Amino acid sequence: MTKKAKNPFQRSLFEEEEDSHLLSSSKTSSTFADNLSLPIHRWFRYSAGFSALWARETIRTAIAEQKSEVRILDPFAGSGTVLVEADRAQVPSFGVESHPFVARLARAKTANTTNADKFKAYTTEILARAEKNKPNLESHSVLTRKCFPDEILANLDQLRSAWRQVENTTEKELGWLALASILRQCSPVGTANWQYVLPKKTKAKTSNPFEAFKTKAKQICFDLAERPVGAHKSSLIRGDARSMLEVPDEWATLVITSPPYPNNFDYADATRLEMTFFGEIEGWGCLQDAVRKYLVRSCTQHISPIVSTTSEIVRSPELDPIRKEIEAVIDALEKARHEHGGKKNYHTMIAAYFLDMAKVWKDLRRVTSPHARVCFVVGDSAPYSVYVPVDVWMGRLAVASGFRSFSFLKTRDRNIKWKNRKHRVPLHEGQLWVKG
Ligand SMILES: C[S@@+](CC[C@H](N)C(=O)[O-])C[C@H]1O[C@@H](n2cnc3c(N)ncnc32)[C@H](O)[C@@H]1O
Incomplete structure (x- = not known):
């Protein structure tokens, strides 16, 4: 069974096109697919990423319209799509990302202390050393050994x-980054863009690690050589969007971002294969401490230890702007839980998610200039068929934090064609625009 069938309200950033109906004829904000043909963006396929061309256009418009200097913030920077585009436009930017592996990706993509020649010399040395190294398969975890045949793992x-x-x-x-980015293409077991492994699926074609590494290194060299001189104004902070300590007060004039959606997608598990290969974690059990505890609570894996505190979370004053509605949704989810085999704690997840997002909006108000514009790419959700109006609640939290107004531009419908879907609640995705 695919992840999609298991997760009926999965965000469309991870869905196939067949499940969605594009409403905007031009660039949709919510897909990474086109980025795979764009310099720098193509170095690592981060399926949760959004469209670089859309980010480019949004930045270009802001530069044309804004009289003062444009300063960009992405509080959920992911793989650095916005930062790469801000560098391209030569405007200053901050990105905040709390997932250690993903933050490292974004930092590597935006680093300004190397160039094509230095990287070429480096990879030549790596390849020469690698050929002489004696493989040690025993040093790899069970998961890694399950994903790669010995001869591939040896390389x-x-x-x-x-x-x-x-x-x-x-x-x-x-x-x-180069080594991390080739792992899935070298594995013959089914490794979807996100899940660590699909044990029942196999791939017909796999790459040879040395060849794949060389190809990736060449691509990086090529893109580094093409990068405009002086295009280094971004800073990637490994930090937390709920409290962006390193970002100065009133700094940003434009925020472009996409937070995790409350749809039970586990960002920590998504990078298990890569983190295990590099010895950053030993297995699934380490993900809580190594990754999940830093993230906005958007999946049930986050919240097992806090289920008993759900009512306390719901009582938090930060949720006052949506209190009546969120209480009704949480009641409905708690009831629905008993009618489903999995008995998932979506009620706690939704409460914790919006408490986290309320904190994000509060700190966003602090770090944005009085007339800043904020764009969140968001999607709604319907766990156990209970509808959660994410865009409206986010807008209300934004206004309660001191922003002036919000509007929503729908870019696609979701959950309309999916044959295996477990619920029939129509969903959508789009851009929540908030004015400072
Ligand atoms: C939808 S993705 C953003 C993708 C990004 N737009 C791109 O193009 O790569 C959301 C990101 O938020 C990150 N995240 C989750 N909780 C966070 C937190 N508390 N602070 C900062 N980043 C967080 C996740 O690790 C994930 O990379």
Whole structure:
């Protein structure tokens, strides 16, 4: 069974096109697919990412319209799509990302202390060392061994050892990115863009690790050589959107972002394969401490320890602007829970998610200028068929935090064609525009 069938209200950022109906004829904001043909964006396929061309257009419009300097913030920076585009437009930007693996990706993509020549020299050295290294398969976890046949893992291990042997530099971070980005294409087991592994599926075609690494290194060199001179104004902060300590007061004039949706997608599990390969975690059990505790609580895996405190969370004053509606939804979810085998704690997830987002809006008000504009790419959700109007509640939380007004531009319908879907609640996705 695919992840899609298991997760009927999965966000459309992860859905196939057949499940959605594009409403905007031009660029949709919510898909990473086109980024795979764009310099720098194509270095790592981050399926939760949004459209770089849409971000580019949004930045261009702001530069044309704004009289003062444009300063951009992405509080959920992900793989750095907005930062790469801000650098391209040569405007200053901050990105905040709390997932350690994803933050590292964004930082590697926007690092300004290397160039094509330095990276070429670095990868030549890595490959030369790798060829001489003796593979050590025993050093890999059960998961990694399950995903790669010995002869492929042997090559990957040689590359990993070579990568470890060379001292810390910006090039080393790009080397890490290059190696991370080829893992799934080298595995013959089904590795979807997101799930760590689909044990019952196999791929017909897999890449040779040395060849794949060389190809990726060439691509990175090419893009580095093409990067405009002086295009380095972004800063990636590994931090928390709920409290963006490093971002100065009233700094941003434009916010472009997409937060996790409250749809039970586990961002921590999504990078398990890569983090395990590099020895950053030993297994699933480590994800809570290594990753999940830093993230907005948007999946039930986050909240098992706090289920008993649901009513306390709902009573938080931060939720006053949506109190009546959220209480009704949480009641409905608690009831629905008993009618479903999985008995998932969506009621706690929704309460914790909106408490987290209320904190994000509060801190966004602090770090944005009085006339800032904010765009959140968001999608609604319907766990156990209980509708959660994410865009409206977000807008209300924004206004309660001191923003002036909000409007929503729908870009696509979701959950309208899906044959296996478990509920028939129509969903949508779009841009929530908030005025400062
Ligand atoms: C939809 S993705 C953003 C993707 C991004 N627009 C891109 O193009 O790569 C949402 C991101 O929010 C991050 N995130 C979750 N909780 C966070 C928090 N408390 N602070 C900062 N980032 C967080 C997730 O790790 C994820 O990368």
